[in-house]
Amino acid sequence: MNLPYAEPFRIKMVEEIYQSTKEEREQWLKEANYNLFNLKSSQVYIDLLTDSGTGAMSDKQWAALMTGDESYAGSRSFEQLQNTVERITGFKYLLPTHQGRAAENVLFSVLVKEGDVVPGNSHFDTTKGHIEFRKAHAIDCTIDEAFDINDLHPFKGNINLEKLEEVYKSHPKENIPFCLITITCNSSGGQPVSLENMKAVKALSDQYGIPVFFDSARFAENAYFIKKGRKGRKTETSKRSVKRFSHTVTV
């Protein structure tokens, strides 16, 4: 018998959660007008809306809170973060933000203006929000297979090159600040993007002079899917995968 994968860690802390009844959940959903963002977290037993804040921190992460250097300037912890980011991505410069949506706000306030279009693969909700807030449009160029739940395509986060080229052809270059690839593609079920697709998007975008940016919120998972899913890529480490293709890491 094939036993399921055994996790190589022990969970040391438990947090109580309220086990609601079906009737309570139906009532709360009605009161929330069926909008999950209107629910209180105390009303949620299993959170399927997000992966944010749902995981446990490791003992090393908790310990780092105590050994962290809170100095106002020249912090040793910043240096460590900077070195780690450079080692993984190859980027020399880093602007830390407390959350992904804050990173989007900083980046988009510089790059996105009214009337712009931002093509990409199923933009995350905060991403779309930041684009639309600036009276610009997010254009979804995800492959059609992504929307067929019975299709077993291994990289349903891929961008359809024809859809992308159509955007490039039908809008002036100055209205396309960048193409955004989200790895993995959260808004279409956390689906991965293949290396071939990233390369092809970059090559096509280069032809039109459009920069390619990455929202790398789950780059490690994307690299894992690539490693698992393809023969000949078995030795590719997460680090190498992201280093070769990251243009900019926003999250």
Ligand SMILES: Cc1ncc(COP(=O)(O)O)c(C=O)c1O
């Ligand atoms: C792809 C992607 N971009 C941006 C964000 C926003 O990040 P945050 O929740 O840290 O603001 C998320 C959050 O899950 C995400 O998955």
